[in-house]
Amino acid sequence: MxxxxxxxxxxxxxxxxxxxxxxTGRANYGADFTLPGLLxxxxxxSPHAHARIVSIDTSAADAVPGVKAVVTGADxxxxxxxxxxxxxxxxxxLADMGDNLLAHDKALYEGxxxxxxxxxxxxxxxxxxxQIAVVYERLPPxxxxxxxxxPNAAILHDRLVxxxxxxxxxxxxxxxAMRMELRGGDVDKGFAESDIIVEYEFTTPMVHxxxxxxxxxxxxxxxxxQILVWTSTQGPFIVRxxxxxxxxxxxxxxxxxxxxxxxxxxxxxxxYLEPVAIALSRKAHRPVKMVxxxxxxxxxxGPTSGAKVRMKIGVKQDGTIVAASGSLYYEAGAYPGxxxxxxxxxxxxxxKIPNFVIEAFDIVVNRPKVAAYRAPGSPSAAFATxxxxxxxxxxxxxxxxxxxxxxxxxxxDAAPYGPKYGPIGLRQVLxxxxxxxxxxxxxxxxxxxxxGCGFWFNAGLSSSATVSLSSDGSATVVTGNPxxxxxxVAQSIMVSExxxxxVERVRATVADTDSIGYSDLTGGSRVCYATGMAxxxxxxxxxxxxxxxxxxxxDVDVDSVAWNxxxxxxxxxxxxxxxxxxxxxxxxxxxxxxxxxxxxSVNAPMAGPAFAASICDIEVDKETGxxxxxxxxxxxDVGKAVHPSFVEGQMQGGAAQGIGxxxxxxxxxxxxxxxxxxxxxxYRMPVASDLxxxxxxxxxxxNPLHPYGVRGVGEVPIVxxxxxxxNAMRDATGIRFTDLPLSPPxxxxxxxxx
Amino acid sequence: xxxxxxxxxxxxxxxEFLCEPVETLLDALRDRLNLTGTKEGCATGDxxxxxxxxxGRLVPSCLVLAAEVHGQEVLTVEGAAHGDTLHxxxxxxxxxxxxxxxxxxxxxxxxxxxxxxxxxxxTEEEARYWLAGNLCRCTGYDKIIxxxxxxxxxxxxxxxxxxx
Amino acid sequence: MATIYFLSGLKQYTGGVESLTVDAPRVRxxxxxxxxxxxxxxEPLQMMSIAVDGAIHRHPDYLxxxxxxEVHLVPRISGG
Numbered sequence: 001m002x003x004x005x006x007x008x009x010x011x012x013x014x015x016x017x018x019x020x021x022x023x024t025g026r027a028n029y030g031a032d033f034t035l036p037g038l039l040x041x042x043x044x045x046s047p048h049a050h051a052r053i054v055s056i057d058t059s060a061a062d063a064v065p066g067v068k069a070v071v072t073g074a075d076x077x078x079x080x081x082x083x084x085x086x087x088x089x090x091x092x093x094l095a096d097m098g099d100n101l102l103a104h105d106k107a108l109y110e111g112x113x114x115x116x117x118x119x120x121x122x123x124x125x126x127x128x129x130x131q132i133a134v135v136y137e138r139l140p141p142x143x144x145x146x147x148x149x150x151p152n153a154a155i156l157h158d159r160l161v162x163x164x165x166x167x168x169x170x171x172x173x174x175x176x177a178m179r180m181e182l183r184g185g186d187v188d189k190g191f192a193e194s195d196i197i198v199e200y201e202f203t204t205p206m207v208h209x210x211x212x213x214x215x216x217x218x219x220x221x222x223x224x225x226q227i228l229v230w231t232s233t234q235g236p237f238i239v240r241x242x243x244x245x246x247x248x249x250x251x252x253x254x255x256x257x258x259x260x261x262x263x264x265x266x267x268x269x270x271x272y273l274e275p276v277a278i279a280l281s282r283k284a285h286r287p288v289k290m291v292x293x294x295x296x297x298x299x300x301x302g303p304t305s306g307a308k309v310r311m312k313i314g315v316k317q318d319g320t321i322v323a324a325s326g327s328l329y330y331e332a333g334a335y336p337g338x339x340x341x342x343x344x345x346x347x348x349x350x351x352k353i354p355n356f357v358i359e360a361f362d363i364v365v366n367r368p369k370v371a372a373y374r375a376p377g378s379p380s381a382a383f384a385t386x387x388x389x390x391x392x393x394x395x396x397x398x399x400x401x402x403x404x405x406x407x408x409x410x411x412x413d414a415a416p417y418g419p420k421y422g423p424i425g426l427r428q429v430l431x432x433x434x435x436x437x438x439x440x441x442x443x444x445x446x447x448x449x450x451x452g453c454g455f456w457f458n459a460g461l462s463s464s465a466t467v468s469l470s471s472d473g474s475a476t477v478v479t480g481n482p483x484x485x486x487x488x489v490a491q492s493i494m495v496s497e498x499x500x501x502x503v504e505r506v507r508a509t510v511a512d513t514d515s516i517g518y519s520d521l522t523g524g525s526r527v528c529y530a531t532g533m534a535x536x537x538x539x540x541x542x543x544x545x546x547x548x549x550x551x552x553x554x555d556v557d558v559d560s561v562a563w564n565x566x567x568x569x570x571x572x573x574x575x576x577x578x579x580x581x582x583x584x585x586x587x588x589x590x591x592x593x594x595x596x597x598x599x600x601s602v603n604a605p606m607a608g609p610a611f612a613a614s615i616c617d618i619e620v621d622k623e624t625g626x627x628x629x630x631x632x633x634x635x636x637d638v639g640k641a642v643h644p645s646f647v648e649g650q651m652q653g654g655a656a657q658g659i660g661x662x663x664x665x666x667x668x669x670x671x672x673x674x675x676x677x678x679x680x681x682x683y684r685m686p687v688a689s690d691l692x693x694x695x696x697x698x699x700x701x702x703n704p705l706h707p708y709g710v711r712g713v714g715e716v717p718i719v720x721x722x723x724x725x726x727n728a729m730r731d732a733t734g735i736r737f738t739d740l741p742l743s744p745p746x747x748x749x750x751x752x753x754x
Numbered sequence: 755x756x757x758x759x760x761x762x763x764x765x766x767x768x769x770e771f772l773c774e775p776v777e778t779l780l781d782a783l784r785d786r787l788n789l790t791g792t793k794e795g796c797a798t799g800d801x802x803x804x805x806x807x808x809x810g811r812l813v814p815s816c817l818v819l820a821a822e823v824h825g826q827e828v829l830t831v832e833g834a835a836h837g838d839t840l841h842x843x844x845x846x847x848x849x850x851x852x853x854x855x856x857x858x859x860x861x862x863x864x865x866x867x868x869x870x871x872x873x874x875x876x877t878e879e880e881a882r883y884w885l886a887g888n889l890c891r892c893t894g895y896d897k898i899i900x901x902x903x904x905x906x907x908x909x910x911x912x913x914x915x916x917x918x
Numbered sequence: 919m920a921t922i923y924f925l926s927g928l929k930q931y932t933g934g935v936e937s938l939t940v941d942a943p944r945v946r947x948x949x950x951x952x953x954x955x956x957x958x959x960x961e962p963l964q965m966m967s968i969a970v971d972g973a974i975h976r977h978p979d980y981l982x983x984x985x986x987x988e989v990h991l992v993p994r995i996s997g998g
Contacts, residue, residue: 015848022856023844023863025791025831032790164962165927180993183926210891212795212803213857262793262857263891266997294796341993357926372996418925418990419969459997461976485854485892524997605973606995645851649893653854656894680800680889688895689879689886705973715997 009496010708013645014503016489018260027260030216030232031291038218039068041273041280041290042125044115044132045300046107049141049366049673050154053107053114053134060131061117066124069283070132071276072115073104077248092238092270096335098246100369101276107136108156108334109366110674111299113272118280118288141366141673145308145329148175148363156334156364163336177336178362182344182416190323190355194314197323198391203739204380204722205666206306206331209373210657210685213262214297219277220287227254228287229274234264234482235521240513242271243278254278257512258482261522265657266372267302269521298678302371303667305330305338311347311384319398319406324353328360328381333369338362343377345417346719347385349455350426350611351407356416366673372523374654375456375715379661379722383740386452386723391736400451400727401434425637425701426611429453432697433613438633446620447630448732453613454719458712459524460604464517465534467495467542467598471590473583474505477538479531480519482510485653485714486646487527491535493642494708498539499546500566501582517601525712528642529703530604536707541598549592550580608703608711612636614655614720618728622751625744627729629659633695634720639703639711651717652694658721660686664741684743762823764789765833773820780804782820783830791831791860795889802888805861806830812868814887831860834867842908843867846901854892861888866902874910878903920948920987928991931958945970946979948989966991 021027058070076098103114115132119125140154147153155173162170164180191197217231227249233239236256244251261268273290280288292301307330314323326347330338344360393400408426415421433439433451443449467477477495481487488508496503519531543563550568551558554577562571567579589596617631634655641647664684668676677683702709726737735750761770764787771786780797783789783806792815795803799814806815807829808822834841843866846852853859862885869876869884876884881902882895890898921939924932932938938955942948945968953960967974969990970981976994983989 013851016851019848019853019856020840022853022859023831023840023847024835025789025860025863027856028790029793029857031784031794165930181927211855211857212801212889212891213793213855214795260857261855263855265891291794294798294801339996342995345993345995376996417992418923419972419974419992420988422972457974457995457997459995460974486851521997526997603975603977605970605975605978606967607973643851645897646854649851649854649897652894652896653892657891679798680796681798685889685891686894687886687889688882688899691882691895693878693899694894694896 007497009493009503010640010642011644012493013643014489016486017492017507018483018488029213029262030259033218033230033259035218035220035287037286039118039120039284039286039288040122040125041116041118041277041288042122042129043113043276043296044129046103046110046112046114048107048136048138049110050139051107051136052139053103053105054137055135056115057133058115060133061128064124064128064131066120067117067128068286069118069280070115071102071279071283073102075279076102076246076275078104092242094242094245097242097270100335101272109368111296111368112334113300116276116280118284142175143365143367143669143673145331145363145365148365156366160364175364176361177332177364178340180341180344180360182358183356184416185355187323187325187355187357191314194322195317196392196395197312197314198388198395199312200388200738202309202311202384202387204307204383205740206303206367207661207665207667208298208303208683209265209267211263211265211267214292214294215268215272215301216291217273217277218287218289219274219281221278221281225253227278229254229256229278230259231256231274232259232261232268234261234268234484234523236480236482236513237518238269238521239271239274243275246275247278255512255514258510261482261484264484264523265374266376266523269523270302270371272301294680295678298683299675300368302369304373304376305332305370307331307380309380309384311388313388313392315392315396317396319396319403321351321353321407323355324348325356326358326384328358329363330361330377331367331370332362332364333367334364335369336362336364338370339377343381346378346455347381348416350409350453352409352413358416374657374718378454378456378719379658382452382454382719383722383726386720387726387736390450390727390730401430404453405430422607423701423704424609424611425699428699428701429611429613429635429637432635432699433615436615436633436635436697438615438631438695443617444619446622446732447617448728448730449615449617450724450727450731451613451615452720452724452727453611454716455609455611456525456716456719457606457609458529459526460530460606461520461526462601462603463519463531463534464601465531465538465599466516467538469542469586469589469596471586473501473586475499475501477506477508477535478511478516479535480511480513480516481522481527481531484522485650486643490528490642490646491532494532494535495539498536498543499582525714528710529706529712530602532710533604533706534600534602537600537602538598541600542596545596545598546582546585549585549588552592553580553588605705607705608639610637610711610713610716612716612720614724616724616728618725618732620729620732620747625748625751627663627742627747629691631692633697634717635697635699636713636717637699637701637711638713639706640700640709641698642708642710644698647698647713648696650713651696654715654717655694655721656686656691658718659691659725662722662725662740662742664743666741758821760821760824762825763827765829775821777820778816779806779818779820779823780815783815789830789832793857793860802861802865803858805864805888807864807868810871812865829864831863834863841867842905843870843902846905847898850897850901850904852893852897852901858888858890862898866905869902870906870909874906876906919985920983920989922948922952922989925991928959928962931962932956942983944983945981948983963991965994967994
């Protein structure tokens with residue numbers, strides 16, 4: 001616990017060491033790697049949203065000159081394993097993941113991979129793949145939650161039964177993979193006691209994380225059975241363990257080298273190409289490179305769930321929330337695994353509500369299998385809760401921030417999912433929001449203002465770190481976490497803080513899976529928190545070893561040596577021995593015992609959740625329906641900002657993604673289940689001219705579990721914007737929009753109706 | 755397919771390569787010349803990650819045929835710096851922490867250089883509209899715009915001659 | 919003595935029982951007592967995380983419990 005600790009390097013803004021390579025184009029991403037003898041892989045994908053695969057004849061492709069290997073689902077064993085992060089059961093269902101990357105019996109979405117070809121050029125691979133004869137028996141597509149729940153809906157998986165807590169008359173087989181419920185108090189009694197009740201049904205669309213770098217990898221299956229995979233991923237160990245599990249190999253035979261990663265946001269946690277590339281390489285006896293096209297990324301990677309959410313909240317006249325009930329329906333895509341349970345846990349998390357019931361459904365549909373996207377589940381749930389509260393504030397005549405403050409959870413309150421909150425910063429975030437000049441600034445014509453808040457956990461999980469000190473006093477820190485947003489420089493700062501050497505002399509590296517201990521993914525807002533813990537401990541290990549070396553030099557017991565301000569000093573204040581600096585101790589590394597390597601591994605608990613809020617001013621053009629965000633402020637409790645610029649970057653990036661989700665992004669499907677807008681022109685993400693400067697306010701309520709008080713920062717910023725923007729639209733137009741995105745055609749249609 | 759022999763100038767130096775007629779400039783830069791700084795984000799001209807200057811004009815190299823640059827001049831991100839001296843845009847992007855994953859950064863370096871070549875004193879709005887063809891998913895553009903405007907100011911007040 | 923709480927979705931496996939207080943030194947012994955008493959919980963437990971005094975863990979089998987520890991079973995949370 002840092003308490004009143006004065007930091008020397010934490011909180012500063014050094015330029016990141018790896019930045020030079022990025023501004024000069026030298027940094028190597030997934031598609032920038034090559035090996036001698038490289039082949040190019042191409043994936044043949046289903047043109048149908050739902051079909052039985054009757055037969056696949058690859059003979060024509062095999063015969064094309066330049067083709068060295070062809071694989072289908074028959075080359076991927078039907079695994080029955082479940083892979084949990086860090087080992088153990090639960091987590092990724094490898095049977096589903098294996099079927100997703102090469103279909104066995106059914107094509108479950110347009111874009112579902114059915115075969116792959118490796119050839120001497122990308123063009124030959126593609127032309128050969130198009131000669132593979134696949135016989136499909138088309139089935140009716142199920143595209144939405146409502147279609148999936150309809151009485152005679154086509155069923156995606158014959159053997160699917162509803163896990164968790166199914167409704168009493170739940171049919172089998174079904175498209176409902178899971179139902180769960182959270183309940184507290186007596187919700188009927190609560191509503192009976194309410195003075196005002198507001199209920200709406202909301203929808204949020206399926207959206208894509210939108211990382212600019214498509215998935216890309218190179219795999220080489222060596223004749224000795226050793227496998228090298230170069231890939232753009234958020235989790236090299238996850239890639240390793242998924243490939244091992246799916247292909248039935250030992251994890252130790254696979255070395256995964258993570259490239260620089262061009263964005264992930266959760267979408268680069270699963271594997272799509274790597275096991276296929278390994279299988280092709282094994283058959284071809286040459287390395288194989290596979291890169292997704294942008295079209296593939298939209299149709300066949302892992303967007304996040306669209307959702308339907310019914311939310312009903314009851315309050316007393318004095319603004320106290322007494323009851324809430326919600327039903328959340330999430331699209332899982334082709335296989336079970338939407339963030340339904342997580343959404344349910346987040347929906348009411350910021351508020352003290354004595355009587356509540358939340359149910360959540362994980363529903364399969366003929367769309368790509370969903371993957372995580374920044375605080376999965378929480379944005380859709382918060383959209384509902386924060387919109388309803390906004391409406392309640394209007395009806396009560398309450399300031400919307402005061403309404404939230406009145407009901408805000410504090411340390412010691414129970415979360416809706418059970419445990420009590422430790423120290424949290426919701427109140428501070430809301431007060432900072434209320435006191436921000438943005439909240440009082442005047443609005444122009446056709447402008448409206450909205451506010452919203454949200455909640456997210458930060459993951460703990462396992463991380464490893466080593467810190468090595470060179471004899472010249474410089475240091476390296478090595479972890480297994482790809483750097484998506486500046487975590488390497490944050491790690492350098494942490495080592496500097498512990499050892500007292502300048503940040504420029506500490507180099508942080510992301511290592512391959514052979515060179516560092518197991519580390520869970522980059523994501524889940526966990527790198528500065530959990531990997532940071534490991535880095536700090538490894539640096540402290542170095543410090544302890546340096547104290548022992550000083551003890552040797554002074555010929556005293558190590559317990560009489562302390563550490564202060566970058567030096568080994570005598571513990572006894574009366575001892576006037578000259579302190580030994582890191583530099584001086586480093587020079588004597590060889591003489592005092594040999595190399596100094598600090599190491600640590602952690603399996604951190606999930607603790608120290610984060611709250612965020614935002615204020616949005618929107619201007620609506622009533623002739624065209626175009627809405628423009630003219631001002632946006634985001635406020636967040638980050639625990640402790642190790643490198644404030646990169647913390648601000650996370651806040652701004654998450655806000656921009658949330659704004660895009662609210663205003664323009666959505667997967668548009670034909671009734672046949674074919675995606676109509678699988679490109680950046682029509683899948684409309686925010687561009688520079690769409691957004692104003694995004695002001696950030698960093699609140700620091702220390703997380704007691706981390707030595708510096710760090711909380712995860714990466715995900716919660718995307719949670720408030722959906723409702724914040726919709727609330728601003730309500731203010732600007734008088735219309736309560738319940739269906740996102742608020743694209744111009746929708747806005748025009750609503751303006752015409754009201 | 756005939757293989758074409760293209761002779762051109764890339765980053766102020768003569769360069770040549772063989773390519774197919776259908777090959778794009780992006781593919782030729784990356785696969786023939788090993789200049790992998792220019793990135794493919796979409797191959798349909800919508801994301802700006804492949805931005806290069808073609809005779810000083812900002813273009814998406816995925817929509818230019820490799821053969822078109824025969825006898826012409828191309829500048830890629832690898833040519834933005836002069837030896838060890840970074841272009842002010844590159845320097846300011848680093849100082850403002852205006853990159854997170856960095857995949858869009860080469861495109862922004864080239865596009866911002868083109869902006870400042872063309873308009874040394876852009877307003878925030880002019881910068882935003884000029885750069886609207888460069889997608890960034892990580893930063894929300896705030897720090898990028900600040901960095902570009904800061905680079906513009908430092909270039910205006912810089913008395914050193916900068917050869918382009 | 920640690921107390922474990924069963925959120926509403928799990929009460930179907932405990933016959934309506936909402937909490938259990940057990941004299942267990944570690945999470946492992948607590949879970950053994952729980953699954954002995956409520957065998958139907960064994961399978962759902964494998965897909966859950968365990969929160970001890972507010973901190974959520976994936977595999978805290980050997981985590982020591984103290985007097986008055988509060989334990990909750992929480993659905994697995996995935997991040998991005």
